[in-house]
Amino acid sequence: MRRLSRLPGEAWVALSCAALFALLAPAVPGFASAGNLRNLFSSLLPLVAVAVGETLVLVTGGIDLSVTAVIALASVLGARVMTADAGLLAGNPLAVPAAVAVMLATGLAVGTVNGLAVARLRMPPFLATLAVTTFASGFAIWLTRSEGIAGLPAGFRALGAGRLGPFPTALVVVLPLALAAHALLARTVAGRWLFAIGGNARAARVSGVPVERATLLAYVTCGACAAVASVLYTARLETGSPVLGQRLFLDVIAAVVIGGTSLFGGRGSVAGTVLGALFITLLDNGLNLRGLSSFTVLMVKGAVILAAALVDAARERMQGSR
Amino acid sequence: MSALLEVESVSKAFSGIPVLEGVSLSLAAGRVLGLVGENGAGKSTLMNVLGGVVFPDTGEVRLAGDEYRPRGPAEAMARGVAYIHQELNLLPNLSVAENLFLPRLPRRGLLMDRRRLEALARERLLAVGLDVSPWALVGDLGPGARQLVEIARALAADARVVILDEPTTSLTAPEAERLFALVRRLRDEGRGLVYISHALGDVLRLADDVLVLRDGEVVGSGPASGFDEARLITLMVGRSVDTVYPARAEAPPGEPALDVSGLGRGGAFRDVSLTVRRGEVVGLAGLMGAGRTELLRAIFGLDPPDSGEVRVHGRPLRPGPREAIARGVALVTEDRREDGLVLDATIADNLALASLPAHARGGWIDQRALAQALAAQAAAVRLDAPAGLGRPARTLSGGNQQKAVLGKWLLGRPSVVLLDEPTRGIDVGAKQHVYRLVADLAGGGAAVLLASSEIEELLGLADRVLVLRRGSVVDELCRAEFDRERILAAALGVAPAGGRS
Numbered sequence: 001m002r003r004l005s006r007l008p009g010e011a012w013v014a015l016s017c018a019a020l021f022a023l024l025a026p027a028v029p030g031f032a033s034a035g036n037l038r039n040l041f042s043s044l045l046p047l048v049a050v051a052v053g054e055t056l057v058l059v060t061g062g063i064d065l066s067v068t069a070v071i072a073l074a075s076v077l078g079a080r081v082m083t084a085d086a087g088l089l090a091g092n093p094l095a096v097p098a099a100v101a102v103m104l105a106t107g108l109a110v111g112t113v114n115g116l117a118v119a120r121l122r123m124p125p126f127l128a129t130l131a132v133t134t135f136a137s138g139f140a141i142w143l144t145r146s147e148g149i150a151g152l153p154a155g156f157r158a159l160g161a162g163r164l165g166p167f168p169t170a171l172v173v174v175l176p177l178a179l180a181a182h183a184l185l186a187r188t189v190a191g192r193w194l195f196a197i198g199g200n201a202r203a204a205r206v207s208g209v210p211v212e213r214a215t216l217l218a219y220v221t222c223g224a225c226a227a228v229a230s231v232l233y234t235a236r237l238e239t240g241s242p243v244l245g246q247r248l249f250l251d252v253i254a255a256v257v258i259g260g261t262s263l264f265g266g267r268g269s270v271a272g273t274v275l276g277a278l279f280i281t282l283l284d285n286g287l288n289l290r291g292l293s294s295f296t297v298l299m300v301k302g303a304v305i306l307a308a309a310l311v312d313a314a315r316e317r318m319q320g321s322r
Numbered sequence: 323m324s325a326l327l328e329v330e331s332v333s334k335a336f337s338g339i340p341v342l343e344g345v346s347l348s349l350a351a352g353r354v355l356g357l358v359g360e361n362g363a364g365k366s367t368l369m370n371v372l373g374g375v376v377f378p379d380t381g382e383v384r385l386a387g388d389e390y391r392p393r394g395p396a397e398a399m400a401r402g403v404a405y406i407h408q409e410l411n412l413l414p415n416l417s418v419a420e421n422l423f424l425p426r427l428p429r430r431g432l433l434m435d436r437r438r439l440e441a442l443a444r445e446r447l448l449a450v451g452l453d454v455s456p457w458a459l460v461g462d463l464g465p466g467a468r469q470l471v472e473i474a475r476a477l478a479a480d481a482r483v484v485i486l487d488e489p490t491t492s493l494t495a496p497e498a499e500r501l502f503a504l505v506r507r508l509r510d511e512g513r514g515l516v517y518i519s520h521a522l523g524d525v526l527r528l529a530d531d532v533l534v535l536r537d538g539e540v541v542g543s544g545p546a547s548g549f550d551e552a553r554l555i556t557l558m559v560g561r562s563v564d565t566v567y568p569a570r571a572e573a574p575p576g577e578p579a580l581d582v583s584g585l586g587r588g589g590a591f592r593d594v595s596l597t598v599r600r601g602e603v604v605g606l607a608g609l610m611g612a613g614r615t616e617l618l619r620a621i622f623g624l625d626p627p628d629s630g631e632v633r634v635h636g637r638p639l640r641p642g643p644r645e646a647i648a649r650g651v652a653l654v655t656e657d658r659r660e661d662g663l664v665l666d667a668t669i670a671d672n673l674a675l676a677s678l679p680a681h682a683r684g685g686w687i688d689q690r691a692l693a694q695a696l697a698a699q700a701a702a703v704r705l706d707a708p709a710g711l712g713r714p715a716r717t718l719s720g721g722n723q724q725k726a727v728l729g730k731w732l733l734g735r736p737s738v739v740l741l742d743e744p745t746r747g748i749d750v751g752a753k754q755h756v757y758r759l760v761a762d763l764a765g766g767g768a769a770v771l772l773a774s775s776e777i778e779e780l781l782g783l784a785d786r787v788l789v790l791r792r793g794s795v796v797d798e799l800c801r802a803e804f805d806r807e808r809i810l811a812a813a814l815g816v817a818p819a820g821g822r823s
Contacts, residue, residue: 188685189678196675199664206624206661207676207730208647266666 009260013275016258020279024286031289038168042161044281045170046232048274050248051255052181053225055273056218058256059185061198061265062118062125064219067226067252069136070110071245074103074230076140079149079240082156096155103234104227110136111223115216140242149240160235170232177228181221182270194218198265254280254301257308262315280304326351326514327372327390327403327483332381334367341367342378343538349483349514349531354505356529356546357518360558360810361610361775364538365518366408369485372516373405374398386482404476408487410468412475414461419443421460422475450474450504466497473504484508485516490524491611502528520609520814522551536560551816559806567782568761576600578636579769580651580738582621585630590616591793594630598738598769603760605784606773607809613793614773615656618740621771622646622653634738647676649738652731656742656773662727663715670696670711672726677734695733703729704755721752728759739763741772745779757783777806789813 025032050067057064081088082099089095110132117128162169185191193214196204205211233244259276261268283304287297327349334342342364349355359365370376372383374392383390385401392398398405412421419439420427428435428442443456452470454463460471469489477484486505490498505528509515519525525532525546532549534542534557542549542557576599586592591613598604606614620627626641633639634649646653655661663672673696674681681692700711703725707718715726724744731739741760745753760783764770774780780787781804789797789812797812799805 187687187689189682189687190685192671192674192678192687195667195671196664199667200660202661203664204675206643206653206655208644209675210644266664 010269010272010275013259013272013279017275017279017282020282020286024282028286028289031286036285036289040281040285042168042170042236043285044277045168045174046229046236047248047251047255047281048277049174049177049229049232050226050245051252051259051273051277052178052270053222054252055256055259055261055268055270056181056185056194057125057222058261058263059194059198059265059268060215060218061201062215062218063129063263064111064114064222065126065129065249066110066114066133066136067222067229068245068249069133069140070107070223070226071230071233071248072242073110073136073140074106074227075234075240075244076144076149076242077106077240078103078231078234079152080143082153083149083240084151084153085149096153099156100231103231104224107223107225107227107230108220109223110226111220112216114223115219118219119212119215137242144240144242146242148242150238152234152238152240157235157238159231160233160238173228173232177225178270178274181225184221185268185270190214190217195266198262198267200266250298250301250305251277251280251284254305254308257305257312260312262312263309264312325349325384326386328384329368329372330382330384332368332371332378332383334371334376334378341538342371344381345535345538345540347533347540347543349516351482351514352509352512353530354509354515354517354528356525356532357516357535358520358522358525358532358554358558359535360777363535363558365535366487367538368535369405369487369516369518372398372403372483372485374403375405399476399481402480402482403485404481404483405485406473406476406487406489408491410472412460412468412472414459416460417457418447418454418460418463418471419456421471422446422456446474446477449477451500451507464497465492466494466500469493469497469501470504477508481513483514483516485518487518488520489517490519490521498524522554522814522816525554526551534558555807555810555814555816559810568758570603570761570764570783570785575602576767579634580621580771581631581633581636583631583633585617585620585627585632587616587620587625587627587629589793591620591790592629594790594793594795596771596788596795598771600737600767600769601764602786603764603770603772603784605780605787606771606790607777607780607787607813608773608790609813610775612790612813614790615742616793617790618653618742618771618773619655622651622740624653647734650734650736651738651740652676652734652736653740654727654731654742654744656746658723658727663723665716666714668712669700669705669707669715669718669726672715673699673711673729673733676730680734699729699733703732703759705729719752721748721755724748724752725755728756732759732763736768738769739771741770743774744772745774745776777809780809781806791815 030036054064054067078099081102082095084090087095089098114129114132117123118125159169164172185194193209196209197211197214201211234240255277256273257263258279259272261272283301284297287300325348329345329347331344331346332342333344345368357365367376371378374395374397390401392401422443423439428438440456447454447456450470450473452467452474454467460468489501493501505515505517517525517528526549529546532543532546533540534554536558541560578597579600580598583595585594594617608614619625621632623641623643623646631638634651639645639649659665674692678687681688681695696711700707705725706722707713715723718726744756760770760772772780772784785801787799787809788795789809791813799808
């Protein structure tokens with residue numbers, strides 16, 4: 001028991017994923033089939049992309065509510081650029097790269113606005129990103145009159161379901177992203193800065209940490225990660241949608257919190273988030289396959305997140321009392 | 323005239339270190355007792371005993387003849403002892419009336435009884451002679467009015483003993499006069515008052531009797547008419563405590579490393595000029611609130627100065643902690659929990675925090691080199707972390723937390739080191755290590771500016787001492803002139819006991 005309690009938090013999440021899989025595999029027909037696993041994997045990857053970005057922000061003690069709005073707005077703007085019906089660059093061979101660039105730029109721009117509002121103007125992250133969310137998703141719906149944009153080029157759709165050699169294209173995008181984010185947090189000076197800001201921003205400033213710049217970096221990266229997820233989701237859906245990702249935020253927070261990142265800031269890891277995303281995807285997929293209504297699935301997810309948040313708060317209390 | 327409050331040979335030790343040793347005093351109704359002593363003389367502990375915050379180890383206290391052993395501030399208040407603390411504990415976002423009666427606001431059913439609250443508040447405000455609306459927000463009041471609100475709050479109608487701890491520190495002269503009038507009125511109403519202050523002149527004017535504490539013992543007491551400021555200071559200072567300070571090499575003064583000229587910031591300090599040379603330790607003395615912390619923070623660029631200039635090794639220093647660190651300046655802050663450490667981060671992360679760029683290439687941390695440097699640094703500052711550097715900094719003792727802060731700064735090999743109360747709240751053994759580190763720093767050619775409330779510490783470590791009072795340098799002493807009484811007198815703003823004019 002003693003040795004068990006010394007396992008890193010990530011190992012616990014990995015064990016929980018294995019246990020959940022072992023529980024669902026016999027209980028849910030078709031759960032462990034190759035087709036379903038591929039399906040599971042393709043919903044996991046974009047979620048990992050968003051959740052990894054959110055991890056960076058939570059580590060600083062902030063929160064970014066705008067990731068889902070970034071996904072929707074980038075989806076719409078990208079589709080506007082490349083759609084075969086009326087796209088700005090319809091038929092142009094550069095339409096797809098240009099559209100992807102526009103989508104990433106959308107994420108970077110929204111992230112910059114969030115970052116400046118929080119770091120420079122000292123607005124509370126919750127309020128700043130909530131306002132940005134409202135604006136961006138309203139803008140996306142206004143642009144499209146609430147209708148999806150179909151007719152995306154095949155080259156773009158391949159990003160969703162296509163393969164590069166033996167690997168799904170999405171994996172080729174998300175794996176390097178996650179590895180880079182992991183390296184950023186664990187191995188670079190900037191990563192240490194983010195943890196220090198989340199742990200004690202005053203002490204960080206005294207110690208020469210560029211608090212403003214590092215905080216800005218976290219929000220900008222988070223926006224970019226959400227844009228990457230938007231590319232994957234849009235390609236999978238084959239439509240630019242102004243309501244894309246609308247119900248995703250709960251899953252993002254669930255993945256991050258189950259992964260052991262503290263909502264109080266100062267603690268977290270990308271590996272944990274990836275495993276947390278796996279856990280929530282397994283749960284979602286398994287319960288859906290089992291034929292549970294989406295409301296029941298929501299209730300179960302809510303309970304799981306509550307449990308993860310309880311563990312987080314308990315850990316915080318234990319540290320406080322030592 | 324029977325005694326209202328009698329303290330008989332009360333002693334108290336904290337973790338084996340005696341703070342009060344056989345202290346006795348007697349306070350009669352309708353009298354003001356002035357209590358004076360240096361920082362750490364035991365004044366606050368003695369008053370905490372009376373206020374029910376601290377239990378005495380031995381000794382007895384009697385209130386109006388009955389045994390008095392309060393088991394908490396609430397019981398002390400219920401028995402009629404009102405203790406008005408030095409730090410105000412008011413809620414600035416609530417009204418005066420609410421502050422006066424929290425947590426027991428008058429209610430009618432489930433609702434607050436506003437009318438009754440207002441009436442009660444008016445009564446209390448009248449008692450302290452404060453003319454503000456009961457519904458004014460405390461945050462909108464000046465410091466003088468806030469002090470009166472604090473007194474009004476503690477002053478239940480039946481308070482027989484009223485303790486005032488440094489009530490005038492943040493008051494202007496007219497505000498202080500109003501407070502004195504109130505003190506006299508409370509006395510004339512037949513209450514007994516204990517008045518604690520560093521302003522010796524005020525104490526002599528207000529008090530009927532005086533008690534002087536030094537190192538936890540009563541070293542003088544009697545009617546105030548038998549004392550003057552010089553005598554009080556002589557009693558307060560006394561002999562030195564038995565701390566050993568590391569020998570400082572007789573250093574030939576080096577090049578100026580830190581040059582501060584005409585530095586000022588808001589109301590905190592003004593027109594401060596000083597120079598610290600390589601290998602020199604300059605002490606900064608002064609009372610709490612004299613501007614020492616503010617000055618160090620401004621030099622480091624945390625709170626940039628309004629006027630003046632800081633030069634490091636001859637070149638101007640742009641304000642900001644990053645610039646300061648890049649130029650070899652370190653600031654060991656006074657408050658290690660708020661400003662010094664990331665408590666939940668590991669000891670290793672804390673040690674590394676101020677010098678990460680030096681252990682990285684292109685933003686990538688050189689993990690192995692950093693780990694080696696941290697282990698070496700932990701050993702150099704004698705950090706005692708039995709469970710390893712991977713544990714949260716929170717798990718360290720106070721002394722080791724302070725060593726971790728020092729280790730963090732010394733890792734960057736600073737050439738100018740600003741130390742703000744580096745030994746506050748740490749045990750004697752850890753203090754010795756800190757003294758050793760300061761001496762070694764200077765021996766290695768660093769310029770050290772050391773702010774401390776313990777005059778003894780400055781005399782033991784510094785080559786020169788500057789005395790700050792109300793934000794200005796009022797005296798400067800070189801080693802040959804070191805004199806506790808002169809420093810204390812300068813800090814208090816009174817003529818030194820030696821009779822200089």
